[in-house]
Amino acid sequence: MLSLSCVFIQIIVATLGASYQALPSKYQTLVLGFNDTKGSIIPFDKAEKADEFVKGSREDSAAEKCHQTFDAATSWRDDLFFIKDTRYWRVHDHQVYDGIEMSAFWQNFPNISRVDAAFPQPNSGSIVFISGASYWTYTGPYAAEPPPRPTSDFGVHQNDTIRAAYYWEGNTRIYLIGTNQYWSINLDLKPVPGYPKDLNTIGGLPRQLDAAFGKGEEVYFLEGQKAWRLNLDKLEVDADDVINVASRWLGCPKIETSTTHSSVIENTTSSCRGLVGSAIDAITSLIFCAILVFSTYV
Template identity: 30%
Template sequence: MFGTVYELIWMTVTVSLFISTGHPSPTPMPDQYARGLDWLSRYGYLPPPDPRTSKLQTKDGVEQAIREMQRFGGLEETGRLDKDTLNLMQTPRCSLPDIVGSEDMLKRKRRRKRYALSGLRWDRTDLTWSVHSYPNPSRSTSVFRPDTVEAILTLAFKAWSDVAPLSFRQLSGSDREDMGPGGDIRVSFTRSLHDDGYPFDGRGGTLAHAFFPGRDDVAGDTHFDDDEYWSYGGDSSSTDLFTVAVHEFGHALGLSHSSSDPSIMRPYYQGAVKDISSYNLPLDDRMAIQELYGRKESKPTVHPGGSGSTPSHPRLPSPPPPRPTKHSDRSFQSRCEGGFDAVANIRGEVFFFKGPHFWRMQRTGNLVSLNPALIRNFWMGLPPETNKIDAVYERKSDGIIIFFIGAQYWVFKDNVARPGYPRPLAEWGMRTKDGEKVERVEAAFVWAHNGKTYLFSMGEFWKFDEGRKEEGRKPEGGYPKDAALWRGVPTDPDDIISWGEGDAYFFKDNLYWVMQREICHTSVIVYRGRETRHTSVIVHRERETRHTSVIVDRGRETHHTYVIVHRGRERHVTLL
């Protein structure tokens, strides 16, 4: 009867919460627009934000930046964040900017070459390289050994030395001591924050980056994201090391990103080539490297290791078999299995947390990426070893995001934790009916019906009126209450969100329940200081009508709720 959580959510969002999905609006959602500006700034199309001045971008400036990005990516120049543009922004790519320089790059109208040079080059053509770390064995096949990695990198260097007077010699352990810390180009497979100012973001997204030639300590350094599934030979379920390495070594030699198609220096991942041992650079890339170093007049000499020359074509084992559609790595948990640890509506998107990963779903029902992101790489300030989120919600009054993990909680502004956190959960003042301190929050959400915050734990719930208060969070009087008062939903939900027009979604295992937002009609009668409110609440899905009388006498309220269900008649008193 029920499908997976993702399938059900997608169906509900697209069918129930929107009148029409056949003609998407050309105007992006506010969160899409904000992410688009961040993307344009990150990759050089807009100047970086200045926290000292909070400089705002003009509409014309943003449109010009979008047009430049569309021109660079081979799209129609609309100046709008349309569907094709947003899709290209979500494509895995190199993390170096496309535009290297200042704002005048966006203003130039003269014709320029399709390939681009960084303005930097090595002052010699005999270069050395070394590998400082290799891909994690748990994320590669048995044939993807260190010697295979070195052979692939050797062939990636060969692509450049075939057309320019360059030679590349791999340093052995003894050579490194004589040639300094690893030679000219130092290769490593790393993840997340790795002390160069350009953190990786987990699987998908940015794949690698390299630094241009120069006299800095990092000049020529080439880093690959070790959270990727690296392979070679056309496995579409993983990332091809050879094509990414050729691209990054182009940066290490002085080339910027190219807008040419085809070009290995395009910033977006282009997939595997057929035969890496006979690969030839596209024309634009040959012209670019030859403008820096000249033409190749003789046969290339490649030195995969030690002194002396070795054959130009390193021996490679047969390509590994393609990975199954469902990754065998247990840490890669399928979004379709349900059983999420926490679900939250943040900035208009739904975040699904499971283990150390999370997925993001837009209002359209589309996932930002089919692959999950690592919690530790996005939410800066949570413990690096975080493997489970108990509950999380966004406070609507000021956009603060609050995470609960065990007996602690964190307060976030955007995706960065505020100083002084974590703090003990005891600050929230929650005690069970038996008087015990609450040690864990199981679910949290802001109910659109009244704007109040609700926390659930062990079959009980508490209500908070946070407003803008940062300190001294205390539940309202009369709590906790039995979670069974939320009729027809689990008393121990994994999490709850308000979504769409204010409906409340309760998640448990791989199922969810919807409590639709109520339509209320209230009449007030005041007689000699006594006020009586008669409220009719109609819930369409459950076909339930509630008639509520609220009597206010000298500041004290008494709530009497009569519930009439079409399949029978029921009367009870409730306070939510």
């Protein structure tokens, strides 16, 4: 009966958009599947399946990804994440999990409208999210330190905006891309001497850069629905090797893509739930709450 209660708790949390942190610790452990409270790896599928159960069919989100532009992207723990506003598409072992709310996995996710950049911190197994002049560090689903921290920790001026970030395994450094310059920090998130540098030193960088990520020894830059690989020997983007993000990584049909950088980013907005759908969600939540209370005391 307790395991059944756990399922209902999980569904209710995802439906109401509440934080797992608000639950009693015994239910946090049951819902999230942890064996300890020190930030062990959480099975993503628990949060994602609860989110999917509440929202119903993922067909709309699956179709959306094939025409989506992204605000941020990163690799973390062997998975790829593409982020739009406060939702993520996760690529794990060639399987794509579509349009999951960030708060379904990361507890107490900040009340922000979008993530500007993200990158992994391999020495601690953490992931860092940047929005505006602030950043948040998470170890597993838990914030690793009192958030938020200012991006000035990285040597970034408060008036500068970070548009993208990536980790490169070749020299174990993290790079932060701004409007006209870029910075480098080490795995302890400390500034590397000699930075910032002029962005023009990276040849062929897309003008309307949306995101970047490192995957193994390779680095990719995203603009709109396209991506280009960085030639690390020449420190310039391989303009002739244009990649369609959706067909390369998100399992969409192959699309012919021009090699030129687009100057205008297509802005796609997420479809909103109708009033009827919201009412059904609210009623469903009340029913599950009632079942939860009944199953807890029976």
